[in-house]
Amino acid sequence: MSDNPSKKESFNDSDDTEHLPDGKDISVSSQFDVGESTCDLECFAYGVDHNGEGVCLLVRMGQHRILLDCGLSDISSLVQAVTKSARQGKSPLPADFVLTSHAHPDHARGLLKIHEMYPLLPIYGSEVTSKLLPLNWLEREDKENLQFCQALPLRSRIELKPGLVLELFPAGHLPGAVAILLTYTTPLRTYKLLYTGDFFLSNSRLVEGLRLEELRGLELDVLIIEGSYGTARHPHRRNQENQLAEKINRAIADGYSVLMPSPGLGLGQELLMLLRSHHHFTGRDLDIWVDGTVVTGCDTYLELLPHLPASVQNFARHQPLFWDERVRPRVRKLQPERRAVVGNAPCIVLTDFIVDIKEYCQSGTGPWLILLPEKSNFEVDKEINKNLSRFVQVENYFLAQHSDGPGTTQLIHNLRPQHVIFVHGSPVYLADLTSLDELQNRYHVHSPVPGVLVQLPIGDTFLQPAPPETNYEGELTELGTVVTITLPDAIAADPRWRQFADTGLIEARWQGEELVLRGLSQRELMNQTSDRFVWQDVDCCGTCRHQRGGRCWNQASPLYNFRVTLEGYCPAFEGQTQPKI
Numbered sequence: 001m002s003d004n005p006s007k008k009e010s011f012n013d014s015d016d017t018e019h020l021p022d023g024k025d026i027s028v029s030s031q032f033d034v035g036e037s038t039c040d041l042e043c044f045a046y047g048v049d050h051n052g053e054g055v056c057l058l059v060r061m062g063q064h065r066i067l068l069d070c071g072l073s074d075i076s077s078l079v080q081a082v083t084k085s086a087r088q089g090k091s092p093l094p095a096d097f098v099l100t101s102h103a104h105p106d107h108a109r110g111l112l113k114i115h116e117m118y119p120l121l122p123i124y125g126s127e128v129t130s131k132l133l134p135l136n137w138l139e140r141e142d143k144e145n146l147q148f149c150q151a152l153p154l155r156s157r158i159e160l161k162p163g164l165v166l167e168l169f170p171a172g173h174l175p176g177a178v179a180i181l182l183t184y185t186t187p188l189r190t191y192k193l194l195y196t197g198d199f200f201l202s203n204s205r206l207v208e209g210l211r212l213e214e215l216r217g218l219e220l221d222v223l224i225i226e227g228s229y230g231t232a233r234h235p236h237r238r239n240q241e242n243q244l245a246e247k248i249n250r251a252i253a254d255g256y257s258v259l260m261p262s263p264g265l266g267l268g269q270e271l272l273m274l275l276r277s278h279h280h281f282t283g284r285d286l287d288i289w290v291d292g293t294v295v296t297g298c299d300t301y302l303e304l305l306p307h308l309p310a311s312v313q314n315f316a317r318h319q320p321l322f323w324d325e326r327v328r329p330r331v332r333k334l335q336p337e338r339r340a341v342v343g344n345a346p347c348i349v350l351t352d353f354i355v356d357i358k359e360y361c362q363s364g365t366g367p368w369l370i371l372l373p374e375k376s377n378f379e380v381d382k383e384i385n386k387n388l389s390r391f392v393q394v395e396n397y398f399l400a401q402h403s404d405g406p407g408t409t410q411l412i413h414n415l416r417p418q419h420v421i422f423v424h425g426s427p428v429y430l431a432d433l434t435s436l437d438e439l440q441n442r443y444h445v446h447s448p449v450p451g452v453l454v455q456l457p458i459g460d461t462f463l464q465p466a467p468p469e470t471n472y473e474g475e476l477t478e479l480g481t482v483v484t485i486t487l488p489d490a491i492a493a494d495p496r497w498r499q500f501a502d503t504g505l506i507e508a509r510w511q512g513e514e515l516v517l518r519g520l521s522q523r524e525l526m527n528q529t530s531d532r533f534v535w536q537d538v539d540c541c542g543t544c545r546h547q548r549g550g551r552c553w554n555q556a557s558p559l560y561n562f563r564v565t566l567e568g569y570c571p572a573f574e575g576q577t578q579p580k581i
């Protein structure tokens with residue numbers, strides 16, 4: 001990056017820069033000691049959502065202090081820092097202002113507490129976010145006090161302070177979600193910082209993806225970016241949707257009712273729109289019931305229809321977006337007193353994680369297929385597995401809400417910042433990203449932990465720390481019909497090992513020239529697919545290489561695409577061929 005003074009031109013004299021009304025910006029000092037730092041850009045992490053604590057970052061650009069999001073359920077660390085600073089006569093407020101990227105709890109749940117403790121602190125977000133934020137506090141009766149977020153327009157340059165300009169760009173992921181661009185101008189140069197919040201490059205059913213072309217050429221100094229999925233590569237979004245729709249379609253065809261717990265805001269509405277518009281379900285004589293906070297989220301989306309994609313608005317011109325008892329499949333709100341009887345006939349129920357699923361899975365209803373989002377923290381009650389296992393199955397599905405590893409690196413390479421700060425994700429996933437050679441060799445990469453101040457020198461020499469070790473060397477031995485793979489015990493120090501080695505069983509498959517090993521979970525072994533491990537020397541569907549998920553996938557078999565009993569047999573039987581490890 002050049003330190004050319006000419007870069008200071010523009011925004012103070014620009015005709016397209018808006019100014020905030022008087023009285024809406026509060027000048028304060030903050031936790032940073034300006035006089036003790038020679039760096040114009042710094043970032044202090046209160047929370048980076050490593051383990052569900054939420055995201056909350058305090059950024060300093062010169063004399064300006066900006067709080068980016070506050071997903072903390074406990075804001076005591078922030079309050080203590082303010083109290084300590086106030087005793088030194090420096091900081092009556094946590095920051096000059098708060099900018100919120102979107103309305104999900106892990107980015108917003110602490111905003112109400114901050115507003116109540118510091119009512120003079122301005123909180124800004126997009127117009128849609130300002131209307132979705134109250135859904136985080138549905139238990140509050142004083143609804144008027146929840147309207148504290150001041151709405152700012154998209155794609156407009158807003159002068160928050162003299163020398164500091166803000167611009168919001170749609171980020172995908174959730175209606176109203178934005179990437180926040182901050183431009184700070186000094187007499188010597190201009191600094192630019194972009195905070196993505198949660199972003200998604202792909203279009204989903206109700207949200208258009210982040211547009212790379214809007215952000216290219218920004219000449220960024222600092223990029224604060226999420227790394228939720230680490231370096232994982234995902235199938236195309238439409239493929240994910242089709243796989244989920246096919247899973248639900250088969251369950252309904254086999255007489256199952258499908259229960260889908262999900263977050264009340266975002267994924268719940270995406271799932272409902274998928275069921276409304278996918279070819280497996282359009283025109284089908286089927287009831288879709290919606291319950292819990294998912295209902296409230298849907299009603300709020302209806303109020304925001306002009307902000308949704310044009311394709312969604314066009315859909316709503318021809319039929320109701322959500323609630324519809326006339327067009328099949330019928331979509332209805334579920335009253336609590338009907339939870340115990342909706343499973344009498346095959347149906348689909350969308351609800352939130354708060355509701356006790358035993359209220360739906362009653363004796364005399366079902367059978368039930370409970371579909372859970374992959375990597376969710378939601379656990380099915382063990383009593384259901386124990387007492388109702390004959391007619392309740394639990395499976396996971398994957399429907400990405402964030403960009404995968406290639407999408408994350410694509411955004412970084414398009415923006416080419418000097419510094420990249422990774423937040424939001426498992427520490428091991430973020431370590432996978434920070435250790436990528438393609439990032440280590442080009443950028444100053446950081447992955448801070450809460451309580452750590454990251455200085456961001458621009459144009460200075462920066463020594464990149466050694467990347468963490470992510471590869472392990474082992475030995476392979478062939479003994480007759482047995483293959484043994486030996487790995488060092490250091491691999492077990494990774495938090496992911498506990499899940500990988502949960503049952504002591506693994507599955508191996510070829511991926512090109514590489515052999516991929518995958519740990520088998522207890523849930524998989526409890527499902528019907530696990531029964532193939534029961535019979536070792538019996539020629540039956542349970543040990544046939546074409547049986548997956550309790551169905552036959554051998555086109556040469558008369559049972560092709562039918563559900564099979566695992567002890568059954570047909571002339572097209574073929575035994576397992578992959579090596580036993």
